[in-house]
Every structure is written in C-alpha cells, then in structure tokens.
Amino acid sequence: MHIKIPLSGPDISELEIAAVTAVLRTPRLSLGEKLVEFESQLARYADCAHGVAVSSGTAALHLALLVAGVQPGDEVIVPSFAFIAVANSVRFVGAIPVFVDIHERTLNLAPAAVQAAITSRTRAVIVVHTFGIPAAMQELLEITRRFGLRLIEDACESLGAEYHRRKVGSLGDVGTFAFYPNKQITTGEGGMLVTNDAGMAARARMLRNHGRGTSADGFDHQELGYNYRISELNCALWLAQRRRKCMPKNCAISRIWNCHRQRSLTEKLVGLSMWFASPRVLAEAELAIASPRHSRIAASAAPDILRRFIFSGPTAMFPIGARI
Ligand SMILES: Cc1ncc(COP(=O)(O)O)c(C=O)c1O
Numbered sequence: 001m002h003i004k005i006p007l008s009g010p011d012i013s014e015l016e017i018a019a020v021t022a023v024l025r026t027p028r029l030s031l032g033e034k035l036v037e038f039e040s041q042l043a044r045y046a047d048c049a050h051g052v053a054v055s056s057g058t059a060a061l062h063l064a065l066l067v068a069g070v071q072p073g074d075e076v077i078v079p080s081f082a083f084i085a086v087a088n089s090v091r092f093v094g095a096i097p098v099f100v101d102i103h104e105r106t107l108n109l110a111p112a113a114v115q116a117a118i119t120s121r122t123r124a125v126i127v128v129h130t131f132g133i134p135a136a137m138q139e140l141l142e143i144t145r146r147f148g149l150r151l152i153e154d155a156c157e158s159l160g161a162e163y164h165r166r167k168v169g170s171l172g173d174v175g176t177f178a179f180y181p182n183k184q185i186t187t188g189e190g191g192m193l194v195t196n197d198a199g200m201a202a203r204a205r206m207l208r209n210h211g212r213g214t215s216a217d218g219f220d221h222q223e224l225g226y227n228y229r230i231s232e233l234n235c236a237l238w239l240a241q242r243r244r245k246c247m248p249k250n251c252a253i254s255r256i257w258n259c260h261r262q263r264s265l266t267e268k269l270v271g272l273s274m275w276f277a278s279p280r281v282l283a284e285a286e287l288a289i290a291s292p293r294h295s296r297i298a299a300s301a302a303p304d305i306l307r308r309f310i311f312s313g314p315t316a317m318f319p320i321g322a323r324i
Pocket of ligand 1: 056057058059061082083085086128154156157178179180190191
C-alpha cells in the first residue's frame, strides 16, 4: 500500500486572523506590546529568564553565536545531521563548523563523538534537539563545562520538549526557537533567543536592532548590528496560536511517543521510514498498536487517530517535544 504523509502545514483559525487584523488597526506595527508579551510568554514557557524575539530561527542562531563570544577562526561543533542554518550561522561569524556524528535512534549529537572532536580551537557546541527529541544534555553539559566551552541549544524543532523536567533551550548558555509554518506554533516567519544570562539577552536585543544603544534619539550604534526585528503581526499570530492551546494537545501525543521511545516502530510500519514518519506520526502509529496499559488514551480511539494522522493533513512535521 502506498501511504502519503503530509509533511507539515499551519493551523490557522479565525482567532489568529482576528488577532493579526487587530494589530493592523493600530499604528504600532513593530517593537510594540505584542513583542513584549510574546517574549515574556515564551521565556516563561521555556523556563528562561529572558526571551529576545527575532525574524527567524537562523537570526536567533546567529545572535546566539555572537553573544556566546564565538570569534572568527574558532571551531564550533555541530551535528552532521541538521538543518543547514546551523552550519551557516557558524560561517556568518567567521567560525568553522566541525561536523560530528549523531546517535542513530535520537538523531541527536553523540556525546562521545563531541568529546573526540574537541581541539584547542573549539569555542562552542551547538546541540540540535532534532524533531522534538531532546539530546543527551547531561553528558553534553558535563563535557562542555569540563572543556570550558559554550553550549548553544538549537531547540528550533522542539518547542516544549523536556529533559529531566527542564525545558530544552533552558539548559545550555543560550537557546533558540523557530516559528516557520512547519513548526509547532507559527509566526509565519520568526524566532526567539532564550537565555538566563541578562548580559547576553541585552546584547542580543541591541544587535537585533542595528546595534542601537539606549540613547533617547536611538542613534548611538554601539557595534555592528542587524535588522533581525520581528513585526507585531507575527507576534500577535504566535500569541493567538498559543491561546488556542495547540501545544498541550500535542504534548499528550509526545508523552505517548516518549513512553515508547525505546522500541523501534519502523519495522511494524511497512513503507514508513524514520525520514517520512516524524516522531509525531510514529507516536500516533504507536498509539494505535499500544496496549492500553501504556496509553493515556483509550485503546478504542487509537485506530481512528492513526487514520486521521496518516491519511489526512495537514500535520506538523515536528511534534511538541518529548519528555525524557
Ligand atoms: C534545527 C533548525 N535550526 C534552525 C532552523 C532555522 O529556522 P528558520 O527557518 O526560521 O530560519 C530550523 C528551521 O527549520 C531548524 O529546523
């Protein structure tokens, strides 16, 4: 049987349309109250003290490397399997991406391979929490601390994922999220840098807006800056998506995925490979065959859920992250 799985798609209701329209009726289309609300809501959700919203996940990664102090010629360890923005952002700051192997089940950085790749020029590690699955943070934190390296968490695909009860993005020095339409929650285009370091957050905020300082006329440019601002329209879209509580629904799915993550499903799903079956689809599929003992959802509901996710769309490519 040939099964077609929709990769992704935004889920936009009248609530989002009304929220964006309401912003258009105001004179404040950028750097307004929606930005402040978006940043504080997401930072709180991600267990971080500070959030700096930007125009994309790539912009967030670029700023993360800058505030982490990565310099031209430094080496930055990145996963060999990741979206190209990860390696590109390392090149933006003139540093050298050093590709390191991943773990075949989680698709995330293999800590032993990270340690083996460290040289005297290594300055930072970017760990990507791939497809909603948290990476081995305990080991990575231990290695980066031991070698005095910065740890940047790319949580662009993993909003809501938890590692030992802490949200991904909050465990390293600085974290990044992305809100392109294939993500758990979309802003159309957008991203966020999160950190618990007030100095890093202040510098990222300044770099996002042309390197502007805080003078009254706004024309003291303290260093080379960028226009990585995100509009009020995008921020309002995120806030409306969040109000619809798409995330808790997805969380339930990912809990089930996580519950069974030790077992490989691929052999049970003829025609589906890891590539095409995202963790969410696998989670749904697993739900369908899981014993009720393991599932929070009645077993009788499972086949219907499986059908809905495999045969109809759109569905998000990246599930709300698993909890491990
Ligand atoms: C792991 C990862 N990092 C970074 C990005 C870049 O995000 P954006 O497309 O918003 O620049 C993505 C986007 O898919 C991603 O999956």
